[in-house]
Amino acid sequence: MYKVKVYVTLRENVLDPQGNAVKGALHxxxxxxxxxxxxxxxxxxxxxxxxxxxxxxxxxxxEKLLANTVIEDYRYEIEEVVVQ
Amino acid sequence: MKFxxxxxxxxxxDVDMYHAIADELREDVEYVWHDVxxxxxxxxxxxxxxxxxxxxxxxxxxxxxxxxMKAIKKAADEGKPIxxxxxxxQILLEAGLLPGAMRRNHTLTFICRPVKLRVxxxxxxxxxxxxxxxxxxxPIAHGEGNYYCDEHTLQQLIANNQIxxxxxxxxxxxxxxNIAGIVNEKGNVLGMMPHPERAVHDLLGGADGLxxxxxxxxxxxxxxxxxx
Numbered sequence: 065m066y067k068v069k070v071y072v073t074l075r076e077n078v079l080d081p082q083g084n085a086v087k088g089a090l091h092x093x094x095x096x097x098x099x100x101x102x103x104x105x106x107x108x109x110x111x112x113x114x115x116x117x118x119x120x121x122x123x124x125x126x127e128k129l130l131a132n133t134v135i136e137d138y139r140y141e142i143e144e145v146v147v148q
Numbered sequence: 149m150k151f152x153x154x155x156x157x158x159x160x161x162d163v164d165m166y167h168a169i170a171d172e173l174r175e176d177v178e179y180v181w182h183d184v185x186x187x188x189x190x191x192x193x194x195x196x197x198x199x200x201x202x203x204x205x206x207x208x209x210x211x212x213x214x215x216x217m218k219a220i221k222k223a224a225d226e227g228k229p230i231x232x233x234x235x236x237x238q239i240l241l242e243a244g245l246l247p248g249a250m251r252r253n254h255t256l257t258f259i260c261r262p263v264k265l266r267v268x269x270x271x272x273x274x275x276x277x278x279x280x281x282x283x284x285x286x287p288i289a290h291g292e293g294n295y296y297c298d299e300h301t302l303q304q305l306i307a308n309n310q311i312x313x314x315x316x317x318x319x320x321x322x323x324x325x326n327i328a329g330i331v332n333e334k335g336n337v338l339g340m341m342p343h344p345e346r347a348v349h350d351l352l353g354g355a356d357g358l359x360x361x362x363x364x365x366x367x368x369x370x371x372x373x374x375x376x
Contacts, residue, residue, distance in 0.1 A: 078296060
């Protein structure tokens with residue numbers, strides 16, 4: 065069994081209105097050190113082992129559905145877990 | 149002429165779309181549930197607004213994997229008119245039938261009010277009844293209508309005259325180049341954020357949307373009805 069963590073964020077050159085609003089709020093709380101805020105999505109997938117390559121599988125899922133690569137970047141971490 | 153109004157779980161402008169065709173345009177129209185395999189019996193396909201699949205993940209992201217999307221791709225390849233409004237536009241983008249993607253409105257608010265549009269291209273099967281440069285008033289109702297595409301795609305859209313509608317005056321959502329509606333390269337798939345089906349009678353506040361549906365019928369009659 066695998067635990068897969070997928071992170072999806074807006075691409076760097078795409079304006080993030082939510083992130084900007086949160087940055088403004090942080091500044092108003094006097095956290096002036098904050099340079100930039102990017103808001104994204106975090107997805108945790110539990111994936112059964114099969115004869116298919118897990119890395120290729122997750123990449124495929126990201127490209128096809130989990131991220132819209134026109135405006136979003138994605139990265140993921142795969143962790144193998146032992147079922148108790 | 150026979151129109152299909154595709155209904156997804158969460159569509160909510162399907163009834164307005166049906167009303168526009170049946171009662172104002174007075175053409176045949178049917179609701180079509182999202183799991184059908186074939187749309188061969190229809191002459192034009194309408195994807196209505198709403199929140200298909202609750203807008204989960206991204207607007208239109210889940211709907212694009214519906215069974216009916218294969219039939220919609222086939223209809224697109226056959227050159228049939230396909231109109232996606234609001235969530236329908238978002239689905240067409242997610243499905244890759246139109247280029248680009250939607251971001252949250254730059255105001256971060258859901259905006260629901262009439263806006264002014266400029267008809268940039270009246271040489272499409274959807275806009276032939278408008279004048280080029282005509283300013284029309286059509287309502288918008290969306291939280292994610294902030295159109296985006298990369299520079300290369302934008303240049304293609306401009307070069308091929310694929311930008312059909314632009315917001316006139318104030319841009320309500322921050323969309324690139326004030327884009328409100330685009331058509332595919334072939335010219336038979338149109339996506340737009342404003343709702344023409346909500347502007348088909350003076351009682352609704354205006355009838356500027358009716359010409360869009362009349363354009364589709366005119367195109368179809370010219371192509372299919374032989375006059376003697």
